[in-house]
Amino acid sequence: MNKSTNMKRLPxxxxxxxxxxxxxxxxxxxxxxxxxxIIYGFGLSFFHWPQVNDGTRSxxxxxxxxxxxxxxxxxxxxxLQLGFIFIAIPIELIIGFFVAILFNHDxxxxxxxxxxxxxxxxxxxxxxxxxxxxxxxxxxxAITYLLSVFGMEFPxxxxxxxxxxxxxxxxxxxxxxxxxxxxxxxAGITSLPxxxxxxxxxxGAGFLKKTFAITLPMLRGTITTAILLRTIDxxxxxSEVFVMTGGGPGNGTMLFSLYIHKQAFExxxxxxxxxxxxxxxxxxxxxxxxxxxxxxxxxxx
Amino acid sequence: xxxxxxxxxxxxFATMMFSQTIKVLAWDDAHSQSWNALVSEFExxxxxxxxxxxxxxxxxxxxxxxxxxxxxANYDLVAIDEGNVAKFGDLLLxxxxxxxxxxxxxxxxxxxxxxxxxxxxxxxKLVGIPNNGNMYIWMTREDLINDETNKxxxxxxxxxxxxxxxxxxxxxxxxxxxxxxxxxxxAPFTAxxxxxxxxxxxxxxxxxxxxxxxxxxxxxxxxxxxxxLQAIRFYKELMSFSPEGALSMGHAERIAAFSxxxxxxxxxxxxxxxxxxxxxESMVAGQIIYSAPPAGPIARTAVRGCWIFGIPKASSxxxxxxxxxxxxxxxxxxxxxxxxxxTPVRTDLLNELSNEKPWYTxxxxxxxxxxxxxxxxxxxxxxxxxxxxNWLGAVTNxxxxxxxxxxxxxxxxxxLETYE
Numbered sequence: 001m002n003k004s005t006n007m008k009r010l011p012x013x014x015x016x017x018x019x020x021x022x023x024x025x026x027x028x029x030x031x032x033x034x035x036x037x038i039i040y041g042f043g044l045s046f047f048h049w050p051q052v053n054d055g056t057r058s059x060x061x062x063x064x065x066x067x068x069x070x071x072x073x074x075x076x077x078x079x080l081q082l083g084f085i086f087i088a089i090p091i092e093l094i095i096g097f098f099v100a101i102l103f104n105h106d107x108x109x110x111x112x113x114x115x116x117x118x119x120x121x122x123x124x125x126x127x128x129x130x131x132x133x134x135x136x137x138x139x140x141x142a143i144t145y146l147l148s149v150f151g152m153e154f155p156x157x158x159x160x161x162x163x164x165x166x167x168x169x170x171x172x173x174x175x176x177x178x179x180x181x182x183x184x185x186x187a188g189i190t191s192l193p194x195x196x197x198x199x200x201x202x203x204g205a206g207f208l209k210k211t212f213a214i215t216l217p218m219l220r221g222t223i224t225t226a227i228l229l230r231t232i233d234x235x236x237x238x239s240e241v242f243v244m245t246g247g248g249p250g251n252g253t254m255l256f257s258l259y260i261h262k263q264a265f266e267x268x269x270x271x272x273x274x275x276x277x278x279x280x281x282x283x284x285x286x287x288x289x290x291x292x293x294x295x296x297x298x299x300x301x
Numbered sequence: 302x303x304x305x306x307x308x309x310x311x312x313x314f315a316t317m318m319f320s321q322t323i324k325v326l327a328w329d330d331a332h333s334q335s336w337n338a339l340v341s342e343f344e345x346x347x348x349x350x351x352x353x354x355x356x357x358x359x360x361x362x363x364x365x366x367x368x369x370x371x372x373x374a375n376y377d378l379v380a381i382d383e384g385n386v387a388k389f390g391d392l393l394l395x396x397x398x399x400x401x402x403x404x405x406x407x408x409x410x411x412x413x414x415x416x417x418x419x420x421x422x423x424x425x426k427l428v429g430i431p432n433n434g435n436m437y438i439w440m441t442r443e444d445l446i447n448d449e450t451n452k453x454x455x456x457x458x459x460x461x462x463x464x465x466x467x468x469x470x471x472x473x474x475x476x477x478x479x480x481x482x483x484x485x486x487x488a489p490f491t492a493x494x495x496x497x498x499x500x501x502x503x504x505x506x507x508x509x510x511x512x513x514x515x516x517x518x519x520x521x522x523x524x525x526x527x528x529x530l531q532a533i534r535f536y537k538e539l540m541s542f543s544p545e546g547a548l549s550m551g552h553a554e555r556i557a558a559f560s561x562x563x564x565x566x567x568x569x570x571x572x573x574x575x576x577x578x579x580x581x582e583s584m585v586a587g588q589i590i591y592s593a594p595p596a597g598p599i600a601r602t603a604v605r606g607c608w609i610f611g612i613p614k615a616s617s618x619x620x621x622x623x624x625x626x627x628x629x630x631x632x633x634x635x636x637x638x639x640x641x642x643x644t645p646v647r648t649d650l651l652n653e654l655s656n657e658k659p660w661y662t663x664x665x666x667x668x669x670x671x672x673x674x675x676x677x678x679x680x681x682x683x684x685x686x687x688x689x690x691n692w693l694g695a696v697t698n699x700x701x702x703x704x705x706x707x708x709x710x711x712x713x714x715x716x717l718e719t720y721e
Contacts, residue, residue, distance in 0.1 A: 050679070052366045052388040137554070138546035160491075160548030160697060248493025249549065250690055250699055265363070266682045268388075 038281065045275035051268030064275035073251060073259060074276065080166065081256035085234045088173045089227060095174070096181025096226070101211065103182075104189050118183060120176045129240030132172045133159065162252030165245050169253050172240060177233075181226050188222030189215065224291050231287045235280060256280060322350040323621045326364060327380035328608070329355035330572070331642030332433055336629060338641050343628045347404050349621045358382070365389065374613035377622035380432060383420045383607050384495075384676040390423030393611035396430060400620040405627040405634070412630070412647050416671035420607035423677065424518070429611035430626055434571065434646035436671045437503065437594050437603040438663035440559065441465045441566040444588040445484060446475075454478070466566060466595040469507065469535065476542035479565050486542035488558050488567040491697055492551030498685045499604040500536070501692035502674050503568075507597020508532040512688055513675035513713065519721070520678055522713045526706050532597075533695045533702040540696060548697045560584060568594055570606070571644050574660040591663025593670050603667035604674065607646070680720050687712045 048060045068074050103114055120128070135143040138157040147154065158164045192215065200210050216223075238257040241247070247254035247262065254262070260280070264273035327333045333355050340351050354376075356364060362385055368375035369392055381389055401407050408430055410418055417436070421429040445451060446463050455463035459474050466472035476486025490496040505512055510525035510532070540547050544558045556576060558564050560583035569577070580586045594603050610626040612619050628634055635643070635650045639658075645651055651665040675684060687709060695705030 051362070052385075052679070055371070139544065139554075139558075155545050156548045157546040160546070162699070246493045248693070249697060250493070250694060262686075266686075268362075268679075268682070 041274045041277050044271055045278050047271040049269075049271035049274075051265070051270055060271070064272045067272065068275055068279065073254070076251060077254050077256045077259035078279075080254065081235065083166075084170060084173070084237070084255060085231055088170050088177070089230050089234060091174050092178040092181045092230065093185075093223070093227065095178040096183075096185050097223075099178075099182050100186040100189050101215070103186055114186075118179045121179045121183070123176060125176070125237075125240040126243055128172060128176050129243040132168065132175075132240075133244045136168055159245055160249055162249055165249060165253050169241050169244060169255075172244065173234070173237065176240070177230065181230065184222060184226040184229075185219065188219045192218050228288060228291050231291070232284055235284055235287075321348070321618055321621045322352055323377040323618045323625060324352045324354065324375065325378045325622070325625060326354050326356070326361070326368070326376040328358035328361050330358070332572070332644055333380070335638045335641035335643040339634070339637060342634075343625065347621075347624055347628075349624060351625060361385075362388075369613045370615070372615055374615035374617075377612065377616040377618040378625055379611055379613065380608050381429065381611050383605065383609065384674070384681055386421065386423050386428065386609065386611075387677050387679050387681060389611060390428050392613055392615070393423070393428040394614050394616075394619060396421065396427035399430075399612065399623045399626075402624050402627040403620075405624060405631045407623070408627055408630045408647075412632075412649070414648055414665075414668035414671070417605065417607060417646060417668050419671070419673065420605055421609040421611075429609035430630060431607045431646050432610050432626070432629055433608050433644050434651070434664050434668060435607045435644075436571075436605040436664070436667050437499070437568040438571060438574070438660060438667045439465070439566065439592045439594045440569050440574070440577065440660075440663075441590045441592065442484075442562075442564075442585060442588055443590045444585075445479065445565055446590075451478075451482075465590050465592050468596045469539075469598075472566065472595050473535075473539065475565060476539060480542055484565050485544045485558070485563050486565045487539045488555045488564045489536070489540050489543055489547055489550055489696070490552075490555065490568075491540075491548055491693060492554075493689065493693060494551060495685060495689070496551065497693050498674060498689045499606070501688050502672065503594065503602050503604045504532040504536050504597070505529055506602040506672050507594075507600055508535070509597070509599030511675070512709070513684065515677065520675060520684070520717060522710055522717065524706065524710055524713075526710070528599075529706045529709075530702050533692070533705065537696055537702070571660060571664055578660070589659070591660040591666075593663065593667040601670045602672045603670045605671040606674075680716070683716055684713060687716060 045064055046059060046061060048056060048058050048063070050056060099117065103110055123131075132143075135141045136158045138144055138155060144154060144158065154161075154164070158168055196214060196218070197210060200214055205213070236257060237255060238261065241253055241255055241258060242261070245253040247258045256276070257280070260273050260276045263269050263276065327336070333353075337353055337355065340353055344350055361380065361382065365376075365379050365381065365385070366388075369379060369389060371392060379389075381393075396410075399407065410427070413431055413434075417431050417434055418427065420431045421427045446465065452463045455475075455478050458478060461471075463475070463478075464471075466475055472487065479486055490500050502512065505524065505528070508528045508531050510523070510528035512522070512524050513520040514523040515521075543550070544563050546554055550558070552573065555564075555567060555569075556573060559567060559569075560577055562584045574591070577583045577589060578586045593601060595601070610629070612622045612626075616622055629638070629643075630647060632647060632649055635645045635647060636653070639645050639650065639654050644664075645654065645661075648665055648668070651661040651668075655661040655665070675681065678684060691700075691705040691709040691712070694700040694708070695702045700708070
């Protein structure tokens with residue numbers, strides 16, 4: 001009697017036993033570090049919960065959520081956050097895609113250059129934010145100087161203007177994260193079946209035809225994965241913006257995550273901040289399911 | 302032998318039982334590290350063991366919140382930023398009830414300038430003792446104002462002697478005078494942080510108005526529109542004599558501009574001054590005069606931001622905790638601690654050590670004019686946010702001064718009504 005026959009005869013409870021033992025440590029870990037904080041945060045969002053226990057902590061039902069919808073700053077930060085996602089990620093995708101196509105062809109030093117291009121992804125966000133802040137300084141910033149060479153003067157400072165500061169935050173993110181898109185798309189492109197593209201070439205398809213009729217459709221799953229990962233990552237963006245602008249000038253770069261941080265750790269309103277965090281989770285799930293349902297089979301994730 | 306062992310064990314047991322250990326929580330920097338360096342002397346003198354925990358200042362609020370409540374005190378002595386006194390005030394033992402020291406005398410309320418001691422005030426009484434003298438001091442370039450050519454030219458132009466600015470009008474004249482010489486008269490604080498609120502408070506108070514005033518235990522908006530507008534317009538005019546990037550200057554930018562020798566005068570916090578006096582970091586080291594900030598049309602004000610020591614009511618080691626706080630603020634001990642990096646708060650220490658550290662003179666002088674931010678409210682961070690955003694909106698040209706003042710009054714009133 002072989003092993004599989006033995007397994008078939010075991011009752012279901014016994015069959016599951018060994019698997020459960022293996023899964024349990026991971027499940028416990030996920031439960032402690034992921035599920036518990038989410039449930040705790042969700043629970044907290046129904047409370048008035050000041051950071052310092054001044055005796056006013058109380059259950060207030062949906063008041064935090066109702067207050068959120070009346071809070072103009074909340075909508076403003078959400079608008080900035082979504083704007084950030086809808087501007088930065090498509091640009092990162094386009095740059096990453098075309099550079100991936102470029103590197104799909106062999107040329108001298110391509111391996112070395114490929115490694116070099118990936119460097120920004122490995123820079124800590126906080127360092128990236130700090131470096132960009134310094135490069136944008138009006139008196140000694142490298143970027144400010146380069147712009148002045150091309151006749152673009154910003155004597156009051158790029159980060160002093162709300163629109164320019166927001167643009168700078170977006171550009172900083174594009175600079176740091178487009179190689180991530182490139183990395184994923186390059187892996188996708190190199191794994192595409194060569195014969196399809198060769199057949200198209202024999203049929204006389206040009207670069208644009210091959211790109212838009214063959215490469216892009218075949219990469220749909222990979223692109224969706226890349227967008228999904230970047231979107232979730234972009235929803236959490238915090239440290240680079242925090243050090244670069246602190247959410248200013250005014251509230252010009254007060255992205256959603258910065259606003260949550262402000263409410264929780266500057267204003268000490270943990271319940272209110274938790275309600276915002278719940279909204280952030282809902283938005284993340286909305287993006288995730290939206291992208292997955294529309295563009296890919298869940299099993300390819 | 303058996304008897305000897307018994308005696309030894311008894312003594313050891315008694316020592317363990319009767320030697321007290323206090324837990325002290327404070328922020329980590331050169332100031333507090335000096336206590337750590339000499340804490341063994343305190344332990345030797347008092348027999349009290351000290352478990353001194355130093356953490357980043359940004360984590361202090363969270364840590365204190367978790368460890369000091371009405372019924373629980375995991376620390377016997379906690380350092381509290383003045384801005385958070387309102388949050389913990391009710392949980393702290395009033396200073397009048399602090400026990401007398403057995404080894405180090407209780408610090409008198411006259412040993413420290415009253416305007417600084419007020420940092421520990423909550424609900425009409427002192428609930429602790431300041432442990433650093435943190436308030437605006439004014440820095441002016443000595444080499445520039447003592448230059449004979451400058452003195453003569455300035456006198457000819459304005460009819461009075463070039464000196465450390467005593468008033469904001471004098472400061473403005475100096476800005477005008479030094480502009481053609483390539484020196485910026487002033488460096489503002491315009492980064493989106495608490496520093497901007499401090500600037501607003503200083504200028505509003507100097508022009509004779511307060512943003513908020515306490516009435517029967519509650520804050521009421523008290524900003525005088527005309528005076529506030531004058532203050533903002535004056536500040537904007539000063540900013541026209543500032544270095545490039547004046548619309549987003551935080552500590553780093555201001556330090557760099559002053560230390561590069563570009564700026565004539567500006568305020569600074571005492572904790573940052575050593576970097577201006579460090580020859581490796583500053584081109585103007587040894588060339589700075591320190592004083593109280595120049596007076597506005599109505600008042601002379603130095604914004605205060607001290608840390609205090611508080612003893613939680615729930616602590617079971619209150620006498621020992623008080624002893625440690627008295628040690629930190631003791632005159633003889635202070636002489637040693639100051640050498641190790643502590644910025645003293647006692648007037649006698651500041652005067653005694655001003656030869657070694659010239660900015661102490663400015664601190665002693667500014668201490669007489671210290672004013673608080675309206676931070677005796679648990680909602681202060683939100684109030685400060687409104688003040689900061691509108692002040693910055695006006696001085697960085699995102700809105701008109703009129704809009705900013707009207708917004709400030711409206712938003713503060715609404716906020717206070719929400720919490721009433």
